[in-house]
Amino acid sequence: MTYKSVKGTRDLLPVDTTAWLHVEQLIREVMERFRYGEIRTPVFEETTVFARGIGEETDIVGKEMYSFLDKGGSSLTLRPEMTAPVIRSFIQHNLGEQSGLNKLYYIGPMFRQERPQAGRFRQFHQFGFECIGQDSPFCDAEIIAMAAEIYRRLGIHSTLKINSVGDPFCRPRYREALQSFLRPLLAELSEESRRRTETNPMRVLDSKDPRDRELTANAPVILDYLTDESREHFEQTLALLDDLGISYDIDPRLVRGLDYYTRTAFEFISSDLGSQDALGGGGRYDGLVQELGGKATPAVGFAAGIERLLIVLEKNGYAFPVSEPLVYLIGMDDASRTWAFRTAMTLRRIGVSAEIDYAGRSVKAQMREANKLGSTFVVLVGESEMQAQVAQVKNMRVGTQEGVEFQHLTSYFSRMNHLTDNTESR
Numbered sequence: 001m002t003y004k005s006v007k008g009t010r011d012l013l014p015v016d017t018t019a020w021l022h023v024e025q026l027i028r029e030v031m032e033r034f035r036y037g038e039i040r041t042p043v044f045e046e047t048t049v050f051a052r053g054i055g056e057e058t059d060i061v062g063k064e065m066y067s068f069l070d071k072g073g074s075s076l077t078l079r080p081e082m083t084a085p086v087i088r089s090f091i092q093h094n095l096g097e098q099s100g101l102n103k104l105y106y107i108g109p110m111f112r113q114e115r116p117q118a119g120r121f122r123q124f125h126q127f128g129f130e131c132i133g134q135d136s137p138f139c140d141a142e143i144i145a146m147a148a149e150i151y152r153r154l155g156i157h158s159t160l161k162i163n164s165v166g167d168p169f170c171r172p173r174y175r176e177a178l179q180s181f182l183r184p185l186l187a188e189l190s191e192e193s194r195r196r197t198e199t200n201p202m203r204v205l206d207s208k209d210p211r212d213r214e215l216t217a218n219a220p221v222i223l224d225y226l227t228d229e230s231r232e233h234f235e236q237t238l239a240l241l242d243d244l245g246i247s248y249d250i251d252p253r254l255v256r257g258l259d260y261y262t263r264t265a266f267e268f269i270s271s272d273l274g275s276q277d278a279l280g281g282g283g284r285y286d287g288l289v290q291e292l293g294g295k296a297t298p299a300v301g302f303a304a305g306i307e308r309l310l311i312v313l314e315k316n317g318y319a320f321p322v323s324e325p326l327v328y329l330i331g332m333d334d335a336s337r338t339w340a341f342r343t344a345m346t347l348r349r350i351g352v353s354a355e356i357d358y359a360g361r362s363v364k365a366q367m368r369e370a371n372k373l374g375s376t377f378v379v380l381v382g383e384s385e386m387q388a389q390v391a392q393v394k395n396m397r398v399g400t401q402e403g404v405e406f407q408h409l410t411s412y413f414s415r416m417n418h419l420t421d422n423t424e425s426r
C-alpha cells in the first residue's frame with residue numbers, strides 16, 4: 001500500500017520552496033512599505049462565517065467548501081478565502097475602535113473542492129490585503145496599486161479589468177432590469193443561469209457557457225444604473241489609477257464570484273495562464289462588517305493565488321535566487337572529518353552557510369559534491385593540515401588556493417560572507 005497526497009493538493013519540496021520563499025519575502029517587503037500589518041487567523045472557522053460572508057448562492061458556499069461536523073457537533077469549514085475570517089477577527093477584537101483604519105495582509109493556504117486542473121487546486125495559497133475603515137477612492141486605488149506593484153516587481157505582465165457593481169441603492173433597479181431582460185430567454189439559458197436569473201441574476205453575466213454569453217451579449221449593464229455617489233466613486237478611483245499610470249480595461253460585465261462586493265470590483269488577468277486566467281481579484285465590500293455582526297464599516301481588499309503567480313514566473317523564465325553553501329569542508333581522514341564537522345558548526349553560528357560530507361566519501365567524491373552544490377569555497381584538511389593547524393582554502397569561483405590558519409578561519413569566512421553575500425544578490 002502506498003500513499004499519495006490527496007487529489008488537488010501538492011507537496012512543496014525544497015526545490016519548490018526556494019521560489020515560494022522568494023515570492024513571500026517580496027510580498028512582505030511591499031506590505032511593509034505600504035504599512036500593512038500581517039494577520040494570521042485559524043485555517044477553519046464556523047461554517048456560518050463563510051455562508052453569511054460570501055453568500056449562500058455562490059459556487060464557493062454552495063459547492064466547494066470543505067465543511068464537517070466536529071465531535072461536538074459544530075459545523076466547521078476549512079477557509080476557502082480570507083476576507084470573511086479577517087472581518088470576523090476585526091469585529092471580535094474591536095479593531096475598528098482602536099483605529100479608524102486597519103490595513104491588514106495575509107499569506108496562507110485556502111481550501112476549495114473544485115475540479116482540479118492547471119492552475120486550480122483544492123489546497124491553494126493566497127496572499128491578500130484588506131483596508132478596513134474608509135470608503136475613500138484612495139483606498140481602492142491603493143489596493144489595486146499594491147497588487148500592480150507586486151506584479152511589476154516580479155516582471156509579470158497582466159491586464160487589469162475593473163467595474164463598479166454598484167451599491168444597495170442602485171442594485172434593486174438594475175436587478176429588475178436584468179431580470180426583465182433574462183426572463184424571455186429562460187428556455188434557452190443553461191440550467192444554472194436559469195436558476196440564477198431568480199436568485200442572483202448578476203452572476204448570469206459571469207456564466208462560462210458560450211450560449212449564455214451569446215444570449216446575454218446585449219444585457220443591460222450595471223454601469224448605466226449607478227447612483228451618482230457610486231458613479232463618482234468609480235470615476236475618482238479610475239482618475240487615481242490614471243494618475244499612478246496604472247492602465248485598466250473597464251469591463252461592465254465583470255461580476256466576481258463572491259456576493260459581498262459593492263462598488264469597485266476588479267481582476268488581474270494573465271495570458272500566460274490557461275482557462276484559469278485570474279491571477280487575483282478583489283474589490284470593495286462596504287456591507288460585510290455589518291453582515292457579520294459588526295458596526296457598518298467600509299472596506300476594500302484583494303487576494304491572489306500564489307500557485308498561479310509562480311506558473312507565470314516559471315513560464316517567463318524568472319531567475320529565482322539559488323541558495324548555495326558558502327563553504328564546503330572536506331576532511332580526508334577520521335580526525336579531520338571530526339574537525340570539519342565541528343568547524344562547520346562554528347561557521348554556521350557566525351552566519352556562514354556550511355556543508356560537509358556525512359557519508360565518509362573519498363576526497364574526490366566530496367570535491368565533486370562541493371562543485372555540484374555550487375559551493376563558493378572548499379576547505380581541505382588532512383593529516384598534515386591538522387598537524388600544522390593550517391587549512392587549504394580553495395576559492396571555487398576564481399580557482400585560487402591558499403593556506404589559512406585554523407584560528408583565523410572564522411574571521412576569514414565572516415569577511416567573505418559580507419563580500420560575496422551569495423543568497424541575496426542573485
Ligand code: HAM
Pocket residue numbers: 080081082083112114119120121122124125126128129130257258278279280281282283284285300301302303304305306307308
Ligand atoms: P477569489 O477571486 O475567489 O477572491 O480568489 C482570488 C484568487 O485566488 C484567484 O484570482 C486565484 O488566483 C486564486 N484562486 C482561487 N481559487 C483557486 C484554486 N482553486 N486554485 C488556485 N488558485 C485559486 C477571493 O478569494 C477574495 N477573498 C478576494 C478579496 C479580498 N476581495 C476582497 N478582499
